[in-house]
Amino acid sequence: MVAIDTTRKPPTGEPILTVCGVSRGFERGSGGVRVLDEVDLSLRVGEIVGLLGRSGSGKSTLLRIIAGLIRPSGGQVIYRGRPVNGPADGIAMVFQTFALFPWLTVLQNVEAGLEALGVSERESRRRALSAIDLIGLDGFESAYPRELSGGMRQRVGFARALVVEPTILLLDEPFSALDVLTAETIRTDLLDLWIERRLPTKSILLVTHNIEEAVFMCDRILLFSSNPGRVAAEIEVPFPHPRNRLDSAFRQMVDDIYAKMTARPTIGVPGQLPKLQIGSRLPPVSTNVIAGLIETVAAPPYNGKADLPEIARTLQFEIDDLFPVVELLQYLGFAEITDGDIVLSAAARTFADLDTQARKTMFAERLLASVPLAQHIRHVLDERPGHQAPRVRFEQELEDYLSDSAAEETLDAIISWARYAEIFAYDDVAEMFSLEDPGG
Numbered sequence: 137m138v139a140i141d142t143t144r145k146p147p148t149g150e151p152i153l154t155v156c157g158v159s160r161g162f163e164r165g166s167g168g169v170r171v172l173d174e175v176d177l178s179l180r181v182g183e184i185v186g187l188l189g190r191s192g193s194g195k196s197t198l199l200r201i202i203a204g205l206i207r208p209s210g211g212q213v214i215y216r217g218r219p220v221n222g223p224a225d226g227i228a229m230v231f232q233t234f235a236l237f238p239w240l241t242v243l244q245n246v247e248a249g250l251e252a253l254g255v256s257e258r259e260s261r262r263r264a265l266s267a268i269d270l271i272g273l274d275g276f277e278s279a280y281p282r283e284l285s286g287g288m289r290q291r292v293g294f295a296r297a298l299v300v301e302p303t304i305l306l307l308d309e310p311f312s313a314l315d316v317l318t319a320e321t322i323r324t325d326l327l328d329l330w331i332e333r334r335l336p337t338k339s340i341l342l343v344t345h346n347i348e349e350a351v352f353m354c355d356r357i358l359l360f361s362s363n364p365g366r367v368a369a370e371i372e373v374p375f376p377h378p379r380n381r382l383d384s385a386f387r388q389m390v391d392d393i394y395a396k397m398t399a400r401p402t403i404g405v406p407g408q409l410p411k412l413q414i415g416s417r418l419p420p421v422s423t424n425v426i427a428g429l430i431e432t433v434a435a436p437p438y439n440g441k442a443d444l445p446e447i448a449r450t451l452q453f454e455i456d457d458l459f460p461v462v463e464l465l466q467y468l469g470f471a472e473i474t475d476g477d478i479v480l481s482a483a484a485r486t487f488a489d490l491d492t493q494a495r496k497t498m499f500a501e502r503l504l505a506s507v508p509l510a511q512h513i514r515h516v517l518d519e520r521p522g523h524q525a526p527r528v529r530f531e532q533e534l535e536d537y538l539s540d541s542a543a544e545e546t547l548d549a550i551i552s553w554a555r556y557a558e559i560f561a562y563d564d565v566a567e568m569f570s571l572e573d574p575g576g
Contacts, residue, residue, distance in 0.1 A: 151178035152339055157211035160197055169539055170364035171197050177358055184340040186354035191456050194365025195343040199306050203229045228302035232309040234289040236281045243277040246295045267299040287318035301336040308343045327353055331377045345456045347393050352379055369396055394444045395476035414508045415537025418546040419460030423556040429461055433480050434488035440480045468502040500557035509550055517560055523571040
């Protein structure tokens with residue numbers, strides 16, 4: 137049995153990779169949209185660094201820039217003293233989706249990258265079998281992807297990245313497409329290989345939106361803010377491996393990160409979010425989830441105030457599940473966030489006790505009072521003689537501020553909330569908004 141080194145400390149040597157002022161944006165309407173803005177980071181030999189933030193904060197875009205798959209709009213990536221201007225030798229990436237060739241066996245999938253590098257057939261076979269054995273897939277060399285579970289397919293993805301013996305391994309949310317138990321098994325196996333120094337890679341850069349995963353795996357965590365993506369904070373993780381998730385210091389760090397990630401820029405009143413604009417991106421939050429979270433926090437044992445990490449564990453929410461609904465509750469005046477706790481307002485407590493129709497009425501009032509896009513669509517429909525307007529009219533307005541996908545997501549969110557609140561209707565076939573009663 138290989139002894140586990142629990143004294144490993146984050147290194148202090150020269151960075152093997154440096155990201156200097158990297159930005160990424162694109163033109164949109166009369167202006168432009170920035171996905172990343174002046175991002176700086178470094179990666180040293182012997183450390184795992186986590187990029188932690190919500191979806192849409194540009195983490196995956198940054199990883200692709202580092203891998204040389206896309207170019208930045210500004211700044212540069214320096215790897216081993218040289219700028220990265222395309223795919224670089226010594227940098228490999230594992231994606232969220234399995235991305236395997238379905239017509240190739242496990243062995244052939246793993247060998248594919250070596251063939252592209254011109255490695256001899258004999259050496260390619262030796263390295264592929266070694267990587268397959270290392271990642272725990274020996275015995276499945278002749279299996280096709282369709283015969284494998286999701287966890288096994290992702291192990292093939294790891295083997296395919298490790299077979300090129302990369303200096304830096306980039307992980308783009310590699311566990312998020314897996315069920316909880318499978319993700320935990322593969323995560324722990326990978327970390328054991330790293331701790332035991334059995335991996336060929338020297339450094340790991342991990343993109344995640346799972347706070348516990350970041351604290352469990354990483355030596356340093358960079359917190360990303362959104363719109364545009366920036367490094368909002370850097371956190372050193374002082375715990376030696378292996379780490380105990382139930383340890384009080386571990387739990388306190390998770391709580392502290394929740395508090396940091398829910399802290400928002402204030403305008404005038406501490407704890408108050410900046411007001412939404414017509415072009416603000418809106419989260420695709422279900423009204424059932426909104427009502428469910430209010431009911432959960434309003435009921436015992438929380439009685440109106442709950443610790444966000446505890447709520448996340450209770451509801452099995454990750455930050456991409458929890459943060460959008462919490463943020464929307466703040467905008468609607470249903471909650472405040474203080475030091476990582478969610479505190480319901482008096483209105484939210486009232487909402488929890490109302491019947492369905494009364495809830496709809498309250499939600500409609502707050503939606504029109506707090507969300508400018510809802511106000512704008514309703515005003516346009518009120519002013520038009522036929523009380524109708526095509527979807528494309530509002531999509532084009534949003535695309536002056538947001539990417540195409542973000543504009544579509546925002547409009548879909550408004551449609552869902554407006555239908556619940558009964559403030560306007562939408563015909564998905566005709567792609568038309570109206571004030572008509574859809575049931576009439």
